[in-house]
Every structure is written in C-alpha cells, then in structure tokens.
Amino acid sequence: MTERVRQTIKNLTDLLSKEQTEILKIASLLMIPSLLTKITGQVYYVLTATQLGTQQPLRDFQLANTLPEMLANILLTGAISTLVIPFLIERKEKDGTEKFLRLYNSFMNLAFMMFIIMGIVLILFGDSIFPWVLQNVIRPAASEYPSPDSIANIVNMMKFLMLPELILGISVFVSSGLNVYNRFFVPQLAPLFYNLGRIFGVFILLPLLDKSPWALVYGVLIGAVLHLVIQLPLVRMLGLHYEPIIDFHDRQVWVFIRTSAPRVLAYAADTISFALSQFIASGLGQAAISVFIYANAIALVIPAIFGYPFSVASFPTLSTMYTRKDFAGMNQIIVQTINQIFFLSIPFVLGLIILRLPIVRLVYGLLPNTEFRRDDTAMVAWTMLFFAFGVIFTACQWYMYRIFYVAKNTFIPLLIAFMSLVVTYVLSLLFSNLFSHLDTLQFSSIDWFNLQSWLVRGDGAAAVGGVAFAISVVSIYEFFLLLWLIHKFIVRIDFRHLLGELGRKLIPTAAAGALMYFMFKTWDVLAFPIDAQPGFTGSTTLNLFVLTTITTFTSFMVYYLLCFLFQVEDLRILRRFLNPIFRLGGFSIK
DSSP: OHHHHHHHHHHHHHHHHSOOOOHHHHHHHHHHHHHHHHHHHHHHHHHHHHHHTTOHHHHHHHHHHHHHHHHHIIIIITHHHHHHHHHHHHHHHHHOHHHHHHHHHHHHHHHHHHHHHHHHHHHHHHHHHHHHHIIIIIOOOGGGOOOHHHHHHHHHHHHHTHHHHHHHHHHHHHHHHHHHTTOOHHHHHHHHHHHHHHHHIIIIIHHHTTTOTHHHHHHHHHHHHHHHHTTHHHHHHHTOOOOOOOOTTSHHHHHHHHHHHHHHHHHHHHHHHHHHHHHHHHTTOTTHHHHHHHHHHHHTHHHHHHTHHHHHHHHHHHHHHHHTTOHHHHHHHHHHHHHHHHHHHHHHHHHHHHSHHHHHHHHHSOSTTOSOOHHHHHHHHHHHHHHHTTHHHHHHHHHHHHHHHHTTOOHHHHHHHHHHHHHHHHHHHHHHHHHTTOSSSOGGGOOTTOHHHHHSOOOOTTHHHHHHHHHHHHHHHHHHHHHHHHHHHTOOOOHHHHHHHHHHTHHHHHHHHHHHHHHHHHHGGGSOOTTOOTTOOSOOHHHHHHHHHHHHHHHHHHHHHHHHHTTOGGGHHHHHHHHHHHHTTTOOOO
C-alpha cells in the first residue's frame, strides 16, 4: 500500500512538472482539468441562478462585465497570447533560452501597454460610453430601461473590472510561456482556480453584501489572482522570469507587430460579435441576457472539453511540422483531430438537443429554494437548443483557426472574422425578430416564410433563441469555409479519408438519437412540464436525475457499440483517454 501511495504521488508530480509532447495523450490529460473547469463553472452559474435567478443584479453585472471582458479577450487573454507561441517556439529552438525570454517579455509588455491605454480610455469616458451603447445597441423597451442609479452602478463596476481583467491577462501570458516549454496541465488548472474565486464571490460574498452585484465583481478579482498564483511555482522552477522591457531593436518584435495586427483585428471581430449578441439579447427583456448566458454556459461545455484541449495540445506540434515542411504529417493530424472532436462530441450534442429541458432543470434548478423559476427553465432550454446545433462546429473552428496561425497566415482569419461579425449581427436581428412572434416555445411553430416577421420585432420571449441560432448558423458556415481555405492555402486535406470517417458515424448517431428521443418521450411528463398544475409532484430531482442518466447512458452505449461494429477508428480514444486517468492510481486498461 505504501508503494502504491508513493507511485501515485510520483505520477502526480510528473503530471504537474514534466514535459508533455504527445498530442493525443496531452489532449486526454487536458480533458480532466477542462471537465473540472466546466463543472466548477457550472457550479458558479448554479449558485448564481439559485440566489439571483434572472433578476436585475445579475443583469447589471453582466452588462458591466461585457466591455472589460471584450477588451481583455482582444488584447490579452485571447488574441496576442495565442499568436506569440509560434514566434516563441522558433526563438527558443534557434537562439536559446536567454533570447527567448527577452522576446517573451517584449511581447507581454507590448500587449499590457495597449490594454492599459484602452483601459484608461474606458475609465475616463465610461460615463459616456455605456449610455451610448444602451441607447444605440441594446435599445431596451421603455419599461425595461435601467434607472439612473442602476446605470451609474453598472459604469462603476465596468471601470473596476479592468483590474481583474489585467491580472487575468498577465496570467494567460504566463500560461503561453509554460506552453512553449510543453507544460500544459498546470496552465489548464488555472481556469479551475479562477472559477473557485468566482464561486467564493457568489456563495460567500453575495449573501454578505445583500445580493449586491459587487459581490460578483469581487469574486472575479479573487479568481483572477488565483488564476495567476497557481502557476507561479512552475514558472519559478522553469526560470520564466519577468523583465520590464520592449526590445524594439529585435526584428521579431516588428514582425510580430506586423503579423499580429490582423490576428488582433480578427479576434476583435469575433469578440465584438459575441458582445453584440449579448447586448442584442439584453434588449429583448430583463431576463434575456441571463437566459442567453446560462444557455451558452452549458453549450460551451462541449467545445471546451473536446475542442480546446486538442487545439492547445496540437499547436506546438503543428508549428514544428510546418517549420519542417512536413505537410503529410499535418494532414494526418488535422484529419484525425477533426474526426476525434466529432466522435467525442456527437453523443453530448444529442443530449443537449433531446434532453435539454431536464438537463437545464438539473443544472440550474438543482438546489432548494431556488430563484430559478419554471419559465426560466423553459427559456434557457429553448435557447440552448439553438446553441446545440453549432457547438461541434465551434469546437472545430477553434482548432482550425490555429492552423492558420501556425502558418502565420493572419489575413484569411481576419477576412472571415469580419464577414462573420457582419453576418452574425444581421442574422441575430433577423432571427430574433422572427422568433419574437412565437406564442409557444416550439420549433415547428416558426413561420419561416412570413417576410413581415423577419423585419418587425414582436414582444414574444422566444426572441432570445434567435440570437443563439444566428451564432450556430455562422459557426457551421465558418467550419466549411475554413476547411476549404486550409486545403487551398495551407496543406492539402485528404477529404476522402475525412468524409469517410465522418460518414461512418452517421448510422451510430442516428440510432443513438432515435433511442434517446424514444426513451425521453416515454417519461417526458416527468420533465418538469411548463403547464403543470400547482401541487404537481411528478418531477423530483431524484427521478429526473435517474431517468436522464439511464436514457443518456443507454444511448451512449448504443453509439459506442455501433461505432465499434462500423470500425470507427476514433474509438481507440476511449482507451487512450481513460488510461491516463487510471494510471494516476497505478492501473491501466489493456
């Protein structure tokens, strides 16, 4: 027993500190913290839904957080921190650690300088910026317009939130540096600790501050600090130290500035697109932005678990292959990765589409005395249905954009991102108009051929589902466009192999979906029906959980069994995925 404990401790130590280089093994290991991150993220939303439901304090915080989060995503946590990795890998391999660190600090300080400048603008002019956004973008109905005190509070929170976003940006740059050293596990733990800080804010601070939205703001600050602190021991071990320099004499700095501008603009377009979607949703009723975010939080579990880990794990390897002109190897990795993302995601997407109502109720209505009401459940489930249509393509899209950055091609992503921004905005307006005329939350009730419904906004609560549907439609179009452009400009894709393997999954998918739908329809009267009369006791948390679990497990087993019979090669992922988990305890699956 002592030897088993000693071996387990050694395995954990190796996991936290040793270099990781094998893509599939890395991706499978990263799925563990990714899953834990999504679970704790959902815990945060469950606690928020329990205490606030879709009430005004939550809406005020979400509106205040949109612009600071957007700026941080553009300049720190998304665009630049991702783009620097190929430059840093090349410098580290060719010129050694000292010059790598100098370039690394130059990149980081350059990004911080831009963020601080934008932050100062937002702080100085926030009192004018947010009211302009409110009047010209959100455009709420007169009955939903925030009071002057509420607007002032939103603006003050917006200014304060620049601080935790800066700390979070520093930490994400630290994660990028650790990725260059092929350390992925600890950086992937950082978002988990960020969520723990947010949970502290909603669980501890929110009751203490009498449900003030400032409790959520302080939770974000605590989470940002934890996100950074958890990585510092490994940073110190590797000697990844900070220097206050921007070396403009380094040619790579100027190459980075020149090539990063399109990347930053492309990511800005994506980020602005989502921010606009949030603002459009917030103008559809007081609860709409909360419904939109709750539904998106569940839907994003799939790309976060099955898309992001593959994107992170394969990025250094693809960069190395592209540098060595190993295009055959790149094709193999790209085809395998897309197939693996589809294979792992499909059964969960079926669950989101068919079991959306019990899933939402089990997630957000789990705790007793919740403020998350029955009609909130229906609205979130309705919106999540439309997010679900595009989540697999979103997962692949995250991965495929990185292929262009491996090749240091930033123009094509820029062009696609701005096209998507315009299309998303237009479709969000059109679909929300169309859905706003629905009297019931039924997909079959949509009158697709009524031109007037597309152009005139009604007052139906179903409108927020149209915003989610617009995002999914754009994700699907981006997937096919990106795939063709990768084939055209980066590396020749073996479409026959790709489509052949995807085709093998069609019959297992159809069979699992049909079984799941049939089983659900036999007990959907227990799925917390919206028209239930007072005193209805059929839908308890226990029986809802048991029935949902049995339906999901049975359908998944049918999917995996049929994949085995149809010789889907991605089935081997299950063994590769589970073995690193069991190996922590000294076991393995043969």
